Every structure is written in structure tokens, then in C-alpha cells.
Amino acid sequence: MPLNRRTFLGTTAAAGAGVAVAGGVASPAAAEGRDPGHGHDHGQGRGPKRYAFSVMGTTDLHGHVFNWDYFTDKEYDDAAHNDVGLAKISTLVDAVRKEKGRHNTLLIDAGDIIQGTQLSYYYARVEPITGSGGRRGPEHPMALAMNHMRYDAAALGNHEFNYGIPTLRAFQEQLDFPLLGANALDAKTLKPAFPPYAVRRLRVPHGPDVKVGILGLTNPGIAIWDKANVQGKMTFPGLVEQAKIYVPKLRALGCDVVICTDHSGLDGGTSYGDALPYPENASSLVAEQVPGIDAILVGHTHKEVASRTVVNKETGKSVVLSEPYMWGMRLSVFDFELEFSRGRWQVVSVTAEVRNANAVAEDPVVKRLVKAEHDKVVAYVNQVVGTNAAEMRSTEAPYKDVPIIDLINRIQSETVKAALASSEYAALPVLSQAACFSRSAVIPAGKVTIRDVAGLYVYENTLEARLLTGAQVRAYLEFSANYYVQTTGAVDPAKITNANGTPDYNYDVVSGVSYEIDIAKPAGSRVSKVMFDGKPLDDSARFVLAVNNYRANGGGNFPGVAAAKQLWANSDEIRNTMIAWVKAKGVIDQKEFASVEWKLTQNGVPVF
Template identity: 55%
Template structure:
């Protein structure tokens, strides 16, 4: 707790501690401050993912990580107050605006509880809506995870907000018209002058069409970020906007986790700034990156556009400063700057924590409730590079659920496999009493379960694709894990995330294989066997898989076109909790065997 010593009322101290840098206002051609310059400040968050408190519900303790980041809207509120107080103390007008770039209502047990256990459709105010309303947001963009719980929850959340939820490229399936407000105009006061009209355009991620296909198909389609910005930015200008800010739930650097499954890219914010005239600033989301300031030159106008991304979970607050002057009677941005402020330097705002303490306490009680016992401890810390009981447990529950559901169907006699990714290296189930949070920590996403049929050849292709997660190294080691895992690829230039590496397991018989990481990508899977017998290319399997992967997330081969034989929209995490509740015990001896391993030129390697 020692580093969290600053309170919101001491604005100058709080901002200095958070890393705020005062930037001189625009200077004219002679390098002197022009008194006609007006500065508009815009604050922003993104990828809050259900975080209000600086709390790790899975560890049941205050949040911390290797960089000692803090999280949550309560911390952000303190920084927002400090920025507002500084601007007011300086006598500056207009007052600052507050925006968000999406992924708000999914990601923590707090968010899950009020979507699934006590859904807000029953009348409870969503804690994220309550916190954002209290802080005083002016607008927010839709994120892809807003659609995870279905349209009823999303529409209820939208109605609970005191500000617009924007999504210009969320379009009616038939008419193509936007089904959420595409933009909002905010008029901010300037003494002695006409107001500055700020147009805020919201764009979300086209990948929703893949990742939440079950919730949006035949209802909502999603156009490209660049294409819809080209359509809407001129309209926002014609509607009277002097300034155009885009809140884009799309990473800055061009890439797509879904490859060519969609004709438009997943991450395109920088491309949009280059290609679409008329944008002054972009609040970037989705990629969970920290971008204090990036200046992009628009190809058509030569004007600079400032991009900023404030990391994730409320770790940072972005502050964009736009200096404006009157040009031919209209306000025009003549200079731009952005920075991010660190939330770990301030205390939580008691207005927010007091408002939501009962919700928080209710969820803490829920996730700490005992559901069973475990005969021995299981950890996911080494799951990316060795076969662990923790991931075998996930695969066992998935495969078992699909197998039971297939009884009496034509697929009932087929061998059942399951696929799981090491989502959370920090997850662990202790020996002894097991709580909801222990089980849920192994599966931190709200994915649902499907079963598809695949051939032996397709399973091998799938594993080869998954194995690109490893960097190519030779020798027996020992290698530090970061020298082996998270290899960069063309679609993940900063490194393949853990959630895009899949591990395969069998239900009644082991699916065994080795991954030779001395070999090039595409020829790494060796000794692929089912029940001790080499897998035949035409052998048929049922594969249990999550909806994200089956709908194309990660762009793994075959799975999105494979015939679906099971889809009851049951959440995998809840299946795991139900398994422990029903059986009363988790015993790794019933499901854990060492079936896969890493090798180098056929010899075992050691990863530390």
C-alpha cells in the first residue's frame, strides 16, 4: 500500500506523481504564445474489462503485477478529478471531455456476476455504468466484448448510461444502418467566442462477427474501421464539428488475429488516421498497448493526427491536448499532443468505492464460496511449455461434457478430444478446499463450449499451426521461458499471446505428441498418436472447442468450417464450477497424464 499515497484533491501533486507533463500552448510563426489559442483537453480510458476496484478477484487480494500497475475506475476517477481541478485552477476553458474506447462489461467476476448470476436485466444498475456515470463520461465506443453476454444485456447497459454508447460500424443486418449512435456532437464553452463543436465518432471491431457470431448473426454486421470512417467523418464535419475525435476499438498497428476470415482488418487505427481526412485525434483501444503519443500524417491533407492508447483495465488515463485557433471564422486544430497518466500513483476515489462497495463485497463472497476439494495442488504457471494437470482438467471437463451430450447421436462412437489454451499462468487450484475463484482462475474468459468433427490430418494441421507459438531454438537448454514462448508472427508482430496457443487432450484415451521446436514452423508435430496408435489422416474425431476458436478467433485451420455436432451455449467456466460442485472433489489422478512435450531435434529440452 505504500506507493498509493496521493489523494485526488491535491491536483498538482497527483498529476506530477502520475507523470503529467505540462506542454506549452501553440506558438505562432515567431515562436511566441498566441493569445488567440484555446486548448481543449480530452481524457480517455479503454479496455476497462469490468475493473472498478484495484482488486484481483481470482487471488482475493489487491491487484499487483511485475510493473506494479494498479487497475480500476476508482483510481481513474482520482486522476480525472485532478485533471479537471488543474484546468479549473488555471482558469482554462473549455472544460475537458471524458471518453472510452470500449471493452467495458466483460473481464472480471464483478462483470460476470451482473451478467449471469444477478443479470442487470432484472433491474440492478451495472457497476460499470454506475462508476462511469459518477465520473462523468461524455461518450464511449463499443468494444467487441460488449457483445459477449448477448444483446439484451448490452441494450440494458446502454440504457443505464448517462452518455451515448457509439458504434458507427455496428450495422443492421438487412439495412446497413447503424444500430447504435454513430457519433455525438459536444459543444464546449469558450468565453467571448462561439462554442467549439467536438464530434466524437465511435468505431468497434469487425471481429465481433466472428467472435460473437451466435449473438449477432442475422442481426448485426460490422463494417471495416477505415471504410466506415471514410463514410462518417465527412458527415460529422458537415454536422458542424470543428474537431473530430475517433474512439476506435481497434489497435494502432495493422494486423488481424482472424487472418483472411474477414475482408477488413482487426487493428487499423493508424491506417485510418493515414487514409481518412478530417480526423484530429484517435483514442485507441483493443490491443492492450500503452501508447502515450503517436503522430500519424494523413496522406491526403498532410495534417498530423495524434493517437494514444492508455494500456488496459484502468492502468492509465490518456490526456489529449488540442490547441485551436480561429481560421476564416472556424475553429481549427493547430497543434496536438497526448500523454498517459499512471493510476498506481493515486488513491482510489472514495466516491466510486463507496458507491459500489456492496456490489464488490457480494462478488467477493460469491467467488470465495467453497464448491469442493482438490486432492493435490494444480498450477498453470508452466502450462505453456509442459503438460500440466491444470490444463488437463480444463480439457477433461470440456470433453466429458461433449461426450455425454452426444449419447444416442451418430457421433457417439467417435473418440472425443478437447482443446484448451493457457489463459492465465497465475492460476492455481490448491490442495484442500476449492472455491469458485480457484476454478474460475483457470478460465478467465466467458467462452461457451462447442463440439466439431475433424479428421486426423486436420488435427495435425491444427497442432502445427498452434506450435508457431514457440520460437525456433536448438539444444537441450535450460532455456528461460521467454526464449521459447510467444514467438512473433505476421499476425502477432509483438508476440503470439498465450491465449492463441492450444493444447490438445483425449478423454478416454491419450492424444500424445511431441513439438520439436528446432524444426521450422509447419513441421514440428511428431509422434502423433491416439491411444498409443499413430493417428490416421482420415480418422474421425469429435473435438471440444470454445466459441472464440470455433468462430475463427486466432485463425486456426479447419475448426471454423468443421461440422458442428454440439452447441448448447454453455459457458466452459461454469461447466468447471458445476463439475467440482457435483463431484465434490478434483482428483488429478483421474484425468492427468503427460501426453505432450517439447523437444529439440527429437531430444527433450528443459524450460525454466
């Protein structure tokens, strides 16, 4: 494991030896589990009886430093007028530190830091932080901002692995704080591949230090979603299982407070079915099943939960959980009240709230630190790569077959056909799946830039080819149709999608076959008239499916595809493949690829 600037050595030294903390510098005794302050009798009136401190938390920053949308080339805005980015969060953090006293605060993150914007993409792929040709790479913009903000620790998110382990290690080395992952293990030794925890000391005037243990837990789904990057290298057991190992260790080290930072949602739900024995969203389960935790910073699900209390089944004590909204829109603030009793600090109460980034200005220091990197990326994404004959939008893509999604499928199917041209599968028909990743994507008429194309495919997915039967294709379509709300009356496009919380990216359309989806029928019996080459689909026929790696590895739990034979895989992002396709063609003309292959019906009657 590479060392970063603060030299976090394994489990114990990552717990604080020689690490600057909010209240000073942790002594070497912290690394050995000794606490000099707790050896004194402060229960006889010679020291303070009460102490308060705060832990601030962010999550799912996804490469957002500024309140800027690189896909629209202007300031970020949405219907709720949220603002995004670390520059805003930094201002909120400074305000909390002034309120509470800088020495009485800690700052942590719950993961998904280095993927999500063109800013983060640029420093992973265009000018990578790993360096090239023996030259040292540039500093990652997120490292520049987070180091300035003096984070104390961050959990690994699943998207940390999107660019491969070397990029993640390079980012880790640039940080002044540890990346934690108690359930990210070396596949061969089963020992931690990252520090499982950190311990921070808070100095209490005329009293013993308060020791805060921070346990980092990541998502088991990494084994599926980034299989190509981690298989044989790392393994990811469950959050509950690893927390049961490390929370007692933190208490044995003399920690007065234990807080978890989990890249895992609250509700216990799982998108990958039974493909893994561990739940995807396990934070509430951790609180309920693992004694000794006082609070949990929650991430992964891009939801805002200011405060939720879960009672631990064994101890009956309350655990407070908080999930701030994604991209730096919110900052969670946990307020702890402690009392010195029976020779040590005891947690009396914990409360949590979130603060809104749109209420403050961007930190001018962060703006100055990352300005050059931001300007470079703005210039990059505005490069013209081709022209477009007619404007295409994704607004109606969740309920209509629109040309902009057909473009993705055309590029993917052509890429796979070319890749298999000299193989034994060359004669098989190629189908392709695509989803509406952004309802605001636009490819304008006229000049087309990199940001226009990249804005259509906002994830760093790569392309694969899997072998499916006609019956598996039919089952795939039927599963995808679960996205629609069963509707027998008037149809409102705004209300018929996202059934049971299904996100847009888990609704796939498949090109190369035609079909109808009847939204009046119950889930599981909606797809009909599935045709291939003008004839009813033959369940025994073989097809090649051009599919992204997230779906191929089990993301979304679509049937058949994860177990299907892999015929080919590419390491380049689909987004890059699309940009290269546009560059090579020069002109996008939807007349060459757009067709209506699927439609929604209601009792057999077309809806739109």
C-alpha cells in the same frame, strides 16, 4: 434501439441535442448542424484568438472498478506494480479537470467495458442487469462508476457482445452517455444499431463554442468472435469504410475538432486471417486514409502507446493516436490548441500523454457507490464448491503438460461425450483443446472456491463440438506450435514462448492424442509422433473436437476448425460448466485425469 436516460435519438440527436456536456448544455441547433456562435465575426479582435482543451481517454476497462483481483481475493498487483480500476482513474480525471478547468475537458472510452472480472460476470449472469421474472435488474457497477465520472461517450468493444445483445442493451439504457458504433449496423436495414457519433460543445467565454465530434468505431471481428450472439442481427463493416462516411458528416455539422474512439489496434494486423475482408487493428489505417480526423483514442490490443503520429496521405496533416494501458492502469490525455482564424476554430496542435493510475488513491465516491456490489461479489466467489487432493498450478503450462490444463480438457471432453451420447456421433473419439489463459492460476489443495475454478478460465467462452479428420487435427497442432521461438541452443523457458507476439491464449494443447513439438525446427515442421490409441494418427479418421466458441468461430485463425461441421453447441460458459463439474464431483483428484500427452523436444531430445 432502446433509449437511455439522456435519450440519444439516432444519429443526429446523439450528436448533442439536449445532452449535458462539459461546458454546459448543447442547444437544439447542434442537432440541426447550426452553430450560432460561428455566425459572428470574431476575427476582428472582439473575441478570443486562442483556446485550449483536453480529451481524456480510457480503454479495455474489462469490468475493473477497484484495484482488486477477484481470483486471488486481494488487491491487484503485478511485476510493475500497476494498479487497476475506475476508482483510480476517477482520481486522475478529477486532477486533469482541476488543471485544465472542468469546462475545458471531455472524457471518452474505447470499449470492452462489461466483461473481464467476476464483478462484471456477476451482474451479467448471477444477478443480471436484464432483470428476471418481470423484475427490473440491478444497476451495473460499471454504469454506476462511469456515470459518476461523467463520461461523454464510449465506443463499443467486441467483448460488449459476450453476454448477448439484451445484456448490452440493458447496460446501454443505464448509461448517462452514448455507446457509439458507426460500424455496428442492423443486419436487416444496414442502418446504425447504435449512435455512430456524438457532438459536444465546449463554451468559450466571449467567443463561439468549440464543437467536438466524437466518432465511435468497433471491431469487425465481433462477427466471428460472437457469431452466436450477432449473426442475423448485426453486421460489422470496416473502420476505414465507415469513417469515410461519418467524418465528412461531422465536419458538415460544423465540428471544429474530430476525434475517433476506436476499439481497434494500431498496426493493421489481423488474428482471423482472410475470414473477414476488414482488418482487426485498423486505427493507423483510419488516420492515414480518412481525411478530417485530428486524434484517435485506440483500444483492443492491451498495449500502452502514449503517443504516435500518423500522417494522412490525402491532406498531409498529422493525426495523433494514443492507447492507454488496459484495465484502468492508464489514462490518455490529449491536449488540443486551437486558433480562431477565417471565421472558425482551427486546430493548431495536438499532443498526447498517459498518466499512471498507481500514482493516486481511489476516488472515495466511487468506492462508496460500488461497495455493496463489490462486497456481494467477493462473498459469491469465495463460496466453497469442492475439495482438491493436491495443489495444481499453471505456471509451467506454456511449455509443459500440467494437470491444471488437463482438468479443463477432461471436463470439456466429458461434457461433449454426454451431449452426443444419443447422436450418430456417439461412437467417435472426443479430443479437447485448451490454453493457458492465466499463468498465475492456482487450484489449492483442500477447499476449492468458485474463484479458484473461475480463475483457471478467465474468459466467457462457451463450448462446441466440431467434426475434424486426423489430417485436420495434425494441421491444428502444427499451427499451434508456431507459438514457440525456434531454439537450437540453450533453452530458457522464459524466452521460448510467444513467438511473433502470439499470446498464451492462442497456444492450444489437445488432449486425446499424444505428440511431440521440436522447437529446434522451423515453424510448420515441428509436430511429430502424433499418436492416437497407441497407434500413429490416421489422417482419414474422424474425431470430435471439444472447442471453445472463440476458436470455433475463427479466433486465432487456426486451420480447419471454423469451417468444420458443428455437432453441438452450449450457451453456458465453460467456466460455469467447470464449476458445476467440481460441485457434482465434490473432489478433484488429478490421478483420475492427469497424463503427459505432449512434450517439447530439441532435435528429438526432450527439453524438460
